[in-house]
Amino acid sequence: MKRNKIALSGLALVGVGSLALAGCSSDSGDTGGGEAAGGGIITANGNEPQNPLIPTNTNEVGGGKILDSIFAGLISYQADGAVQNEVAEEITVDSPTQLTVKIREGLTFTDGEEVTADNFINAWNYGAALDNAQLSSYFFEDIEGFSWDENVEELSGLEQVDDYTFTITLNKPASDFAQRLGYSAYYPLPDVAFEDMEAFGENPVGNGPYMLDGEDAWQHDVQIDLVANPDYDGPREVQNDGLQIVFYSTQDAAYSAVLGGDLDVIDAIPDSAFETYQDELGDNWVNDPAAIFQSFTIPGWLEHFQGEEGQLRRQAISMAIDREEITDVIFQGTRTPASDFTSPVIDGWTDELEGEEVLSYDPEAAQDLWAEADAISPYEGTFTLAYNADGGHQAWVDATVNQIAGTLGIDAVGEPYPDFAGLREDVTNGTIQSAFRTGWQADYPGLYNFLGPLYATNAGSNDGDYSSEEFDQLLSDGISATDPAEANELYEEAQAVLLQDLPATPLWYSNVTAGWADTVDNVEFGWNSVPLYYNITKG
Known part of the structure; x- marks a missing residue:
């Protein structure tokens, strides 16, 4: 050997x-x-x-x-x-x-x-x-x-x-x-x-x-x-x-501190400053692709989101979101609509996956899917999307739930948590009773890192408690393959399973948009x- x-x-x-x-x-x-x-x-x-x-x-x-x-x-x-x-x-x-x-x-x-x-x-x-x-x-x-x-x-x-x-x-x-x-x-x-x-x-x-x-x-x-x-x-x-790392309650507060000279470096510009940060920071900014993926998760323990009904509703919600509009209007070119579950900066990435149309804005298809789910069990209540208020997420969450509500004809609202730790505590304990903001900043630069830790059975960051024997097997075969091309093909097949089940709803890839x-x-x-x-x- x-x-x-x-x-x-x-x-x-x-x-x-x-x-x-x-x-x-x-x-x-x-x-x-x-x-x-x-x-x-x-x-x-x-x-x-x-x-x-x-x-x-x-x-x-x-x-x-x-x-x-x-x-x-x-x-x-x-x-x-x-x-x-x-x-x-x-x-x-x-x-x-x-x-x-x-x-x-x-x-x-x-x-x-x-x-x-x-x-x-x-x-x-x-x-x-x-x-x-x-x-x-x-x-x-x-x-x-x-x-x-x-x-x-x-x-x-x-x-x-x-x-x-x-x-x-x-x-x-x-x-x-x-x-x-x-x-x-x-x-x-x-x-x-x-x-x-x-x-x-x-x-x-x-x-x-x-x-x-x-x-x-x-x-x-x-x-x-x-x-x-x-x-x-x-x-x-x-x-x-x-190094002094200061825990700010909002990204806006951190950005103001940079402008005022009280903070040296900020790793995320708030959306409120996307139109102005380049002028305000002079040459002290960066807007480059990074290995960051944004999504939200609808856990399988919620009523109406289990089995075939849950799969139909997840697909309907995904197709009710106009990712292009949100990334253009709110994020001002600092995000790119997602076409998969990984990141374009990782070797082996592709935007040609089977089933990727579920990530496209299609109001009519979304309404048809929602109606199919209602035929199984009529939907009642309000669709709620939780997020941490200290992370600068309110604008896109509000836009997302408004689009879902308008397309599907249901009540949909955002639910802010004061801080990230509080949100993660409820998510980790499995006590949260709503959809919630998720995402991934890669641990190491490999496709597997975006898939295994988040969606494999029993994985530590599998926040929605997703489990699929087919996905697990494809993932295992991919990581065991010694030929990179073969491994990537298996990861593509594994992602096709995810696009059907949507254990998380991909939204966009994030740039590192930061300043000093x-x-x-x-x-x-x-x-x-x-x-x-x-x-x-x-x-």
Whole structure:
């Protein structure tokens, strides 16, 4: 069996769909330390995380951007999505189901503990154990020994070779597994985490370019304060003194703070400023495609949205939405109507899927489908679409429900939650009794990441509790295929199933539309729309 060595650019050999499959540096990631370049603390906008900051229990953007700043994984992703080694010295693909990982010696957590193979193995075992109820447990199901039926405390597919080497045995080929390893679910944890995981999540000890600025760094619902980690040794070398992420109640408030010089960077311009932000920010703005997908989900437990009736109603609602009008009028060219469930910036994307007409505005077809559903069981009540008011969603939600109401002749309204954490709590607990805003900012640059974590049975971000044996099988066949063209064809077939069932209703692809004040320089946004905070300079 040919052994493919991944030392940065080699990851292309196992990645089915990535943004950049070549051209990466061959450097091992040893940059000679993470001392700050000075110049002050960078301030940026964010959201109060849904949960304590535990890598395997965070699957939302607010907590994710913090975790990515304070932890370092085996690999990380450059601005264009290309892979670079971080903690890993070398990842060797021994066979389609066997990987060997060697990590660099001498790396430490911020409490002084050395990072070893055990820190990865213990963290992954914790994340995979069902009794720990981690939101990202799905990311370990390809490892030998994982089970959805019983609690497994130690995955048989993880084996320590020595202090700095371990092997990963998969229960089936997963062609992009090595490419996933920069996602936060695969971060290592220090020994102190296992003494009291919940307490650790309130004051985490990481190994990344930043660290918490003392025990009171996280002021809930206000901000979190990070400082440069002087002992970090990796490719994300910090060029500032630290990072303060402020939790604003609205995007408008954050944007006003940028204009007033009280905030350095905002990662999302509010829709109220789409007509003016380029003039107001001068040269300090960006409007580029990113791996972000916007949708809403109608959960299967709602009355009238089960079985054949539910399928007909989902299709009717989808075809009652004029995506072109909303993206033109409200988003001013910063969104593109969706024709699938992934993103055009991901390698392998296509806009020629069987059944994609369900995403086109067709009032007559929508009314016919709704009538078919009414023949099964007449619809009663109000269609409600929940969203978080702190995310700048009111305008498009109002436009969407107005179109649904006008086309289908029903009552439809938006339901604002004060903040993202509150909405996600009801969604995660399965207690929400309405449709709700959903979307996806990719964890790593691959098509599978937009499909498996969201719609596979038992997946951690499967918010509507969707389950389809046909979809699951096509997805499994796709990720097991070693030929990228074959894998992409299977993903297309899997998406055809989704277009029939509509476990989520695709709306549009988002650009990263963001800006910054004159107080900072070297602002760059990554492939997933998150600023590369460590590169920003101030002074």
